[in-house]
Amino acid sequence: MNQIQWFPGHMAKAKREAKEKLNLVDLVIELTDARIPESSRNPVITEIINQKPSILALNKADLADPNLTKHWIQHYQEQGQIALAIDAQHQLGLNELKKACKDLMVDFFAKQKAKGVKPRAIRLMILGIPNVGKSTLINRFVGKNQAQTGNKPGVTKAQRWLKIGKEFELLDTPGILWPKFEDPLTGYHLALTGAIKDQLVEMQELSLVLIGHLEQFYPGLLKEFYHLEDYHQEMAAAEILTSLTQTLKLDQDYTQAAERLIFDFRQHKLGSITLDRPIERVNIETNH
Numbered sequence: 001m002n003q004i005q006w007f008p009g010h011m012a013k014a015k016r017e018a019k020e021k022l023n024l025v026d027l028v029i030e031l032t033d034a035r036i037p038e039s040s041r042n043p044v045i046t047e048i049i050n051q052k053p054s055i056l057a058l059n060k061a062d063l064a065d066p067n068l069t070k071h072w073i074q075h076y077q078e079q080g081q082i083a084l085a086i087d088a089q090h091q092l093g094l095n096e097l098k099k100a101c102k103d104l105m106v107d108f109f110a111k112q113k114a115k116g117v118k119p120r121a122i123r124l125m126i127l128g129i130p131n132v133g134k135s136t137l138i139n140r141f142v143g144k145n146q147a148q149t150g151n152k153p154g155v156t157k158a159q160r161w162l163k164i165g166k167e168f169e170l171l172d173t174p175g176i177l178w179p180k181f182e183d184p185l186t187g188y189h190l191a192l193t194g195a196i197k198d199q200l201v202e203m204q205e206l207s208l209v210l211i212g213h214l215e216q217f218y219p220g221l222l223k224e225f226y227h228l229e230d231y232h233q234e235m236a237a238a239e240i241l242t243s244l245t246q247t248l249k250l251d252q253d254y255t256q257a258a259e260r261l262i263f264d265f266r267q268h269k270l271g272s273i274t275l276d277r278p279i280e281r282v283n284i285e286t287n288h
Contacts, residue, residue, distance in 0.1 A: 015044055015048065018045075018048050018125070018127060019048050021125065021171055022048060022049075022050075022052060022125065024123060024171065025052070025123040025124060025125040025171055026053065026105055026108065026122050026123045026124070027052065027053040027054060027055065027101060027104055027105065027122070027123075027124060027125075028048075028049050028052050028053070028054040028055075028124070028125045028126070028127055029054070029055050029057055029097070029101070029124060029125070029126045029127070029137075030045060030046075030049065030054055030055070030056050030057070030127055030128060031057050031059050031126055031127070031128035031132050031133065031134055031137060032056065032057070032058055032059065032128060032129075032132055033058075033059060033060050033064075033131075033132045033133075033193050033195070034058035034059060034060050034061040034063065034064035034069050034072075034085055034274070035060060035063055035064045035193055035273065035274050035275055035276070036189040036190065036192075036193055036274075036275050036276045037058050037069075037072045037076075037274075037276055038072075038276045039185070039186045039189035039190055039275070039276050040128070040129050040132055040189075040190065040193070040195065041056075042127075042128070042129050045127045045128070045129075048127065049127070053104050053105070053108075054081075054082070055082045055083070055084070055097065055100050055101060055104065056076055056081050056082065056083040056084075057083075057084060057085075057086050057093075057097055057137075058072065058073065058083065058084070058085045058086065059086050059087070059088050059132055059133040059137065060087065060088075060089070060132070060133055061085035061086060061087050061092070061093070062087040062089070062090060062092070062268075062272070063268050063272060063273075064085075064272055064273070064274045065272050065273055065274035066272060068274040068276075068277070068278060069085050069274065071278040072274075072276070072278050073085060075278050082100055082104065084096055084097060084100060086137070088133050088136045088137040088140050089133065089136055089140075091140050094137075094140055094141065098141075098167070098168070101122055101124065101168070102122065102167070105122050121163070121164075121166060121167055121168055121169045122167060122168050122169070123168075123169050123170075123171070124168055124169070124170045124171065125170070125171045126138065126170065126171075129190070129195050130195050131193070131194050131195045132195070138162060138170060141162075141164050141168070141170065142162050142163070142164050142170070143164075185209075188206060188209045189275045189276065191206055192206060192209070192210055192262060192265065192266075192275060193266065193275070194266055203255055203258040203259050203262060204241070204254050204255055204258045206258065206262060207241055207257070207258030207259075207261050207262055208237040208238060208241065209237075210261060210262060210265060211237040211240050211241060211261070212237045213275060214270075214273070215235075215237070215240070217277070218271075218273060219233065221270060221271065222240060222244070222270075225264075225269075225270055226244055226247055226248070227247065228240070228243045228244060228247050229243060229246060229247050230243060231243060241254055241257060241258060241261075242254070244257045244260075244261060245257040248260060
């Protein structure tokens with residue numbers, strides 16, 4: 001299988017700028033996709049954050065498998081990372097996120113007060129790869145559309161400060177994707193959730209990865225959802241794609257069938273599904 005790579009020039013600039021601006025903020029919210037909490041964690045962002053106080057927010061929790069989200073949060077907390085699940089689109093978990101930010105800064109502001117420094121707003125930076133919902137989170141935080149939103153990766157390209165009431169000031173930054181994925185599965189998971197532009201990936205190949213995952217961890221889902229004809233449990237991923245193409249009456253247009261499957265997954269039509277598995281990353285073998 002081909003390695004998926006994507007690192008536009010503006011992202012290299014974004015990394016540089018984020019590092020330069022880090023000393024202006026008090027803490028960082030690292031935003032990930034709850035469906036791929038590990039795949040959507042950028043090692044470059046970890047490097048940028050360094051010793052700065054940070055909160056890991058697993059966004060789009062409404063689209064993810066709730067049991068696995070709990071496992072992931074427990075996993076990160078065991079590593080000493082403050083982590084919580086949110087659904088920025090529907091404003092769920094945002095109060096908890098704000099409270100976590102305040103709690104994290106209590107000691108800092110107590111020391112500042114002891115030095116005679118007047119209280120001020122908490123300065124935040126939200127970092128994350130493209131398409132994890134940064135702009136939506138910012139809009140919900142601010143209360144009106146301050147950040148440009150879109151479901152295409154790479155929409156936000158500028159950097160600016162946004163005021164969130166009197167409590168927070170937020171530095172908006174573009175999404176930063178890393179130049180090379182150590183694990184090919186990371187690239188596939190990012191592509192499946194839309195963090196990598198569809199034009200840069202082979203949709204049939206991508207659909208086989210998704211089918212392999214669903215058959216392994218959500219057996220029977222595809223058969224029931226699409227009412228697949230001639231389905232049996234021993235079918236290879238490619239056979240299931242063929243069956244899907246036939247069931248949808250797409251006249252051997254396997255690419256269109258693959259796109260339909262991937263879009264149904266992204267739009268939550270297949271249900272709440274998590275691609276990353278906690279504890280160990282399971283490599284999915286797809287049969288061609």
